[in-house]
Amino acid sequence: MSGEYETEREQVAVVxxxxxxxxxxxxxxxxxxSEEGYEVNLVGFAGSEPQDEVLNDEHITLTYMRPSPDVFSRLPKLITFIFKVLWQAIILFFTLVTGPRSKKLLLQNPPGVPAMPVCWLYCFLTRSKFIVDWHNYGYTILALSLRKNHPLVYIYQMIxxxxxxxxxxxxxxxKAMKIDLxxxxxxxxxxxxxxxxxARFHPISVEEKHNVLLKLSSTYSCFSSSSPDKTVFTERYADGRVSECEDRPALLVSSTSWTEDEDFSILFHALQDYEHVRQEFPDHYPPLIVVVTGKGPMKSHYxxxxxxQQWMHVGVITPWLSAEDYPKLLASADLGVCLHYSSSGLDLPMKVVDMxxxxxxxxxxxxxxxxxxxxHNENGLVFNNKEELANLLQDWFRGFPRETAVKETYYDFYKNIDEFRKLKWHPCWICNSLPLFRDEILEKNQ
Structure with missing residues (x-):
């Protein structure tokens, strides 16, 4: 791009x-x-680091807002909620009005309170275009911790x-959310x-699997082996060749927020059943190592x-993984489990997309x-309760890894998933999102 064109970049806020x-x-x-020629102000709170592509993009500015004071959390729950909302409203509005003037503002919802009224007010005052990206409904999430007919839930829904x-x-x-809206x-x-x-979520080689599993083995003993360049899953030989171990355990991965809308007890009971089945039929089922990522309020309890339980055949670890290692772990696993049960029933789990x-x-x-x-039975498995998940895990891992019945039975899974992978984010974004940011250009062309 020429320097002259660089100065013509339109400013957009993503909140x-x-x-x-x-x-x-x-x-x-x-x-x-950014790729389509906009200057982006990405506004939010600090915490985990955004992906490297965002950090390294010279046309994306990260603007971090000041979080609410810790003292709020020591107040009664209702007072805490009110004070936090008021704080966030002031901080967000101040951040927007003191930042670069944006012609378009794209807001993630939820959380929509106080973000939606604050962003609308900013757009009204600056004559900017207000766009909402609906991931779910905030009022249904709030109803998980309150009751559905609570006045705050009703107020949130109305906002x-x-x-x-x-x-x-x-x-x-x-599409279900579009119809409901x-x-x-x-x-x-x-x-x-x-x-x-x-792009960082893709299949990897056996050697790449070995490297990430070896890295995990330095912290988690269930991954380690007696040999320095060997894990319980993979081994590197003297000639440099890497292969999977014939008697390796199975690797199950799940990512959860440890909240009410992801009931971890379902997976817990399924693993408990697997422990008993493996103990009774050790020749038919492999040991199972379960990696659960994510953080949340119910993690320490579970x-x-x-x-x-002192399980002998099922090991559960909850590692912190970097943005680079998490995709490699997914590509090294044998099956993923998603416990996301939407509070509205209308959103879709991003973790499944990554898997x-x-x-x-x-x-x-x-x-x-x-x-x-x-x-179901085309690109994945669907279950309704803990008993069904327990049966799915036992069916999937029976005879693993010696028998190939699973991969032969579910051959279409991998073919259909590969078809899913061919459709990338940016081409879809250009078709569905770009017109929202270039409507003036479209109107001129009509």
Missing amino acids: VLGDLGHSPRMNYHALSL EKIFGKLAHGGLCVS EQNWGIRKITVLYDRPA MSVISE FGSCLPVAAINYLALPELVH
């Missing part, structure tokens, strides 16, 4: 009332906007509905943009419960919108 590093879809929006209708346009993550909310200027895996990007089959809990992503 997240949350941790920027834990908002991959908004990171992808920022990268696509989302009012300011969602005031937006100039919007995106959402599923149109029929029950009266919001019709909505386009579906499905999540797609980032890890304490697991440690009390598919790594060519990893997934067992996912069933809910209304899930068939838009996971098709």
Whole structure:
């Protein structure tokens, strides 16, 4: 690009009332906007680090807001909520008005309170275009910790509905959500943009698997072996050749937020059943190592419960993984498990998209919108309760790794997942999102 063109870049704000590093879809929006000639101000809170592509993009500016004071958390729950909302409203508005003047503003929802009214007010005052990217509904998430008929839940829903209708346009993550927004909310200027895996989620070689597993073995003994260049899964020989061990355990991976909308007890009970089956039929089932990533309020509770079981054939670890190692772990696993049960029933789990990007089959809990992503016995497995998940795990790993019945039975899984992987984020973004940012150009061409 010429220097003259660089000065013509239009400014766009991408706003997240949350941790920027834990908002991959908004990171992808920022990268696509930059690639299409926009200057991007990515606004949110600090926490985990955004992906390297965002950090290294000279046309993306990261603007971090000041978090609410810790003293708020010591107050009663309702007072804490009110004070936090007021703080965030002031900080967000101040950040927007003191930052670069944006002609378009793209907001992630949820959380929509106080972000939606604040962003709408900023756009109204500056005559900017207000666009909402609907990932879920904030009021349904709030209802998980309160009751559905709680006054705060109703107020939250009304704010989302009012300011969602005031937006100039919007995106959402599923067709089911688009239909619901149109029929029950009266919001019709909505386009579906499905999540797609980032480029770093892809299949890897046996040697790459060995390297990441060897790295984990230095911290987690269940991965390590007696030989210095060997794990329980893979081995590097003297000639440099790397291969998978014939008697290796199975590797199961799950990513969870450890919250009410992801019931980890379902996986816990399925693993408990697997422990008993493996103990009774050791020749038919391999040992199972389970890697659970993510952080959340219920993590310590479940890890304490697991440690009390003293399982002999099932090991569970909860490592912190870098943005570079997480995709490699997914590509090294034998099966992924998704426990995400949408609070609205209308969003789709990004973690499954990442697993598919790594060519990893997934067992996912069933809910209304899930068939838009996971098709039972076509590209994954769908279960409804802990008993069904227990049966799926036992069917999947029976005879593993010697018998090839699983891969022969589910050969189409890998073929269908590979087809899914061919459709990339940016081409989809250009078709579905770019028109929202170039409507003036489109109108001139009409």
